[in-house]
Amino acid sequence: MRKNIVAGNWKMNKTLPEGLALATELDKMLSGCQPKCEVIIAPPFIHLASITATIDTKKIGVSAQNCADKESGAYTGEVSAAMVKSTGANYVILGHSERRTYYGETPAILKEKVNLALKNELTPIFCIGEVLAERESGIYFDVVKSQIEGSLFHLSAEDFSKIILAYEPVWAIGTGKTATPQQAQEMHAFIRKTITEKYGKNIAENTSILYGGSCNPANAKELFANEDVDGGLIGGASLKAADFKAIIDTF
């Protein structure tokens, strides 16, 4: 059966010493217990190698927040999937709305990134979600479906089964305005139905679909209690070990 997962997306926060301190604090907090969900942290690229060398990566998976859409070569400033993998990280967040909005990442570019991540044995945490105007005009199901189709539905069933999805309504990210548990469940059930239509019930039932957007210790339990919500992708509340641990402990 599918896994419950709590993943922390640190975004562009924490210097290297600060990031190491946060990862170490979380590692210590989890060392005496066995969390009832998978735990992943996604620090900035430059922290990855130091963090994987410092913490128990069997207990806390480590993820990049992005990777290049090219394999290697003259792409100044880019970081390839192979480089991410060589740090000891095993996951990569792809398609985050901030990457789509600020860095022009299209479904076609993201398709290349997904392919390269899988080729390098990184598990993509693939983000989808509508903006406020799309929610208000009622086209949010179509938007999310086309994001999935455009970057993932070329995959074989075997490769698709390696993907973790994260539904992050853009209007809920960093705004303090969380989707209601009903809104989250409705969309997650729709996403699972969309996967069922393409890959069948078995793969759909085994795909973890996380919720992201102003998720915190106070609202996580209600959100994760829904049948099709398999955990969370946490931004702001993952920057404090105690808050992140409290969200993990809702499972």
Ligand code: 13P
């Ligand atoms: P917040 O939890 O800060 O709203 O961010 C969510 C997010 O974008 C995680 O990827």
